[in-house]
Amino acid sequence: MTHDELQELLGAYAIDAVERDEAAAVDAHLLECPRCRAEVAELREMAALLAHSGADAPDGVWDRISSSLTETPPPLRLEVRRPRQRLASIVTFAAAAAVIVVLAISVQRLGSQVDDLERGGQNATVAIAAQDAMTSPDARVARLTGPDGRVAVAVVRANGQGYFLGGGLPVLDHRIYQLWGATSSGQIASLGTLPGPGVYAFTADPSVSVVMVTEEASPVLSPTSAAIATGTLA
Amino acid sequence: MPTDDLSTASDPALVVAISRYHQDALAEAYRRHGGAVFGLARRLLSDSHVAEELVQEVFLRLWNQPEKFDPARGSLRAYLLAHCHSRSVDVLRSDTARRRREQRDAHRTAEAGYDIEHEVWDLTVAEHVRGAVDALPKGEREAIHLAYFGGHTYREVAQLLDEPEGTVKSRIRSGLRRMRDTLVDANYIAFGGES
Numbered sequence: 470m471t472h473d474e475l476q477e478l479l480g481a482y483a484i485d486a487v488e489r490d491e492a493a494a495v496d497a498h499l500l501e502c503p504r505c506r507a508e509v510a511e512l513r514e515m516a517a518l519l520a521h522s523g524a525d526a527p528d529g530v531w532d533r534i535s536s537s538l539t540e541t542p543p544p545l546r547l548e549v550r551r552p553r554q555r556l557a558s559i560v561t562f563a564a565a566a567a568v569i570v571v572l573a574i575s576v577q578r579l580g581s582q583v584d585d586l587e588r589g590g591q592n593a594t595v596a597i598a599a600q601d602a603m604t605s606p607d608a609r610v611a612r613l614t615g616p617d618g619r620v621a622v623a624v625v626r627a628n629g630q631g632y633f634l635g636g637g638l639p640v641l642d643h644r645i646y647q648l649w650g651a652t653s654s655g656q657i658a659s660l661g662t663l664p665g666p667g668v669y670a671f672t673a674d675p676s677v678s679v680v681m682v683t684e685e686a687s688p689v690l691s692p693t694s695a696a697i698a699t700g701t702l703a
Numbered sequence: 704m705p706t707d708d709l710s711t712a713s714d715p716a717l718v719v720a721i722s723r724y725h726q727d728a729l730a731e732a733y734r735r736h737g738g739a740v741f742g743l744a745r746r747l748l749s750d751s752h753v754a755e756e757l758v759q760e761v762f763l764r765l766w767n768q769p770e771k772f773d774p775a776r777g778s779l780r781a782y783l784l785a786h787c788h789s790r791s792v793d794v795l796r797s798d799t800a801r802r803r804r805e806q807r808d809a810h811r812t813a814e815a816g817y818d819i820e821h822e823v824w825d826l827t828v829a830e831h832v833r834g835a836v837d838a839l840p841k842g843e844r845e846a847i848h849l850a851y852f853g854g855h856t857y858r859e860v861a862q863l864l865d866e867p868e869g870t871v872k873s874r875i876r877s878g879l880r881r882m883r884d885t886l887v888d889a890n891y892i893a894f895g896g897e898s
Contacts, residue, residue: 477869480876481857483785485792486850488858510777515879516788516851517739517781518832518886520746526737530755534733534762538726659719688719690770 470494472502479505483512595670599624599632611680611700620698623648623680631660631671635682638666647685649692650677662688678702714779722769729766736780737762740787747791747854757794761787788851795854835885843878846871 470478475498481487482495499506602608607627613620620638625631633648646663650673660671660680673680681696709717709731720728740761744754761783765772772782836844842864849860861871 477872477876480879481850481872483879484847484851484875485789486855486857486860486875488856506776510781511883512876512879513785514777514781515882515886517778517784518882519836519847519851520739520743520784520788526733527741527755527758530741530758531730531733531737533755534759534766535726535730537759537763538729538766687713687715687774689715689774690719690722690772693775 470498472498476505476508479508480512483509484516595632595668598670599634599668602626602630602632609702611702613680613682613698613700615696615698621682621700623700623702625673625677625680625702627675629672629675631673633660633663633669633671633680635663636666636668638663638682640665641684644684644686645688646697647683647688647692649681649683649696650674651679651681652676653678657691659688659690715774718765718769718772718774718779721766729762732765732779733762736783739780740783743784743787744791746852747788748794753794754791757787757790760790792854831886832882835882838885839878839881840874842866842870843874843881846874847878850875 475495478487478491478495482492485492487495495505499509602624603610603622605626608624611623611625613623621633621635623631623633635646638646646665648660648663648669648671649657650660651657652674653676656676658674658677660673660677661669662685663669663682679699679701681692681699683692683694683696685693709720709725709727712720712728712731714732714735717728717732721732737758741754741758744757745751748754748757764786765783772779776782839847845864846857846860846866849855849863850857853860855863857872857875858868860866860875861868864871
């Protein structure tokens with residue numbers, strides 16, 4: 470099919486009104502055509518507006534859902550991210566291979582601004598702990614550099630307790646920073662979000678060897694843009 | 704994320720919390736969107752019991768594979784509804800008896816000039832969406848209705864309406880795009896990016 474023919478199918482495709490072979494052809498096309506991907510996303514938003522029914526969610530169904538959820542999460546959640554069947558995620562990350570393992574690592578976010586440090590409280594505690602970690606013999610330190618030189622430091626102790634010293638990051642307008650840990654095999658995990666410059670505590674799996682920061686519009690499960698700063702823990 | 708924040712958290716933030724095994728976040732997502740998902744499944748399947756099973760499946764997938772939702776690609780509600788619609792259509796198409804009945808019913812509905820606007824949920828949304836739907840030529844409105852709520856392929860819709868397949872295919876796309884343009888012009892919705 471030509472591009473025009475595929476494009477003509479997008480409306481029917483977006484509402485599951487195509488045959489299987491046509492759906493497969495559009496799937497393949499969407500992987501390489503951002504414009505058509507954007508159109509399908511918009512058409513689905515339109516369909517969603519039509520679908521609003523105003524009905525309440527049935528209570529009995531929630532009871533069944535909640536009773537079948539895992540009672541206790543495993544310490545590390547390993548989830549193989551497969552290539553999407555319908556929409557390809559645009560990950561411009563160098564390390565993003567066909568398979569990305571998302572490790573859900575719990576994040577402790579303690580404050581956001583350097584100003585808070587001077588006022589004491591929780592941030593001062595984090596800053597002191599971060600300084601301790603910097604001089605600890607068991608800690609690995611990464612100097613995160615971007616196009617403008619060194620912008621931040623991350624330190625991770627042997628027990629996985631980490632600190633991010635990002636007081637020098639530019640203040641963002643309507644966006645956030647997100648911190649990522651990558652292993653040498655290319656697995657990427659979100660370590661948490663940073664509303665602005667500051668010192669933060671986080672925990673990271675010991676296998677994390679590279680720390681990166683991206684700018685995001687909102688918290689995401691995998692980076693949507695290239696890192697603004699990257700550093701290797703050593 | 705503390706539970707207290709969940710009711711004011713954005714949908715993407717809820718999904719991040721879900722990926723960290725916060726059951727309360729899934730409960731909040733269900734509270735926000737469960738009704739719409741159930742309504743769509745029941746509408747397509749004409750069977751509350753099967754619809755409930757599908758709703759369960761949709762939210763369990765969100766729990767088990769939260770990374771499949773990409774906030775850059777659209778809203779959580781549209782994502783959940785698209786999954787629900789796709790699965791409902793699978794059920795319909797795997798059930799030939801039901802399929803024949805649905806086709807017959809859908810045809811009757813189309814002939815009776817069923818108003819798509821009856822599907823909209825509350826007055827605010829209804830007002831805007833009704834305007835957008837009213838602005839559609841009848842052919843586009845019928846084609847979208849039969850395909851989306853009847854679960855028919857555009858080829859089946861073409862047979863039902865006795866129109867050429869290519870015409871129906873084009874009308875589904877042009878109708879949805881026309882709705883979008885109307886709603887954007889009314890400043891009811893905004894889209895970023897290209898297109």
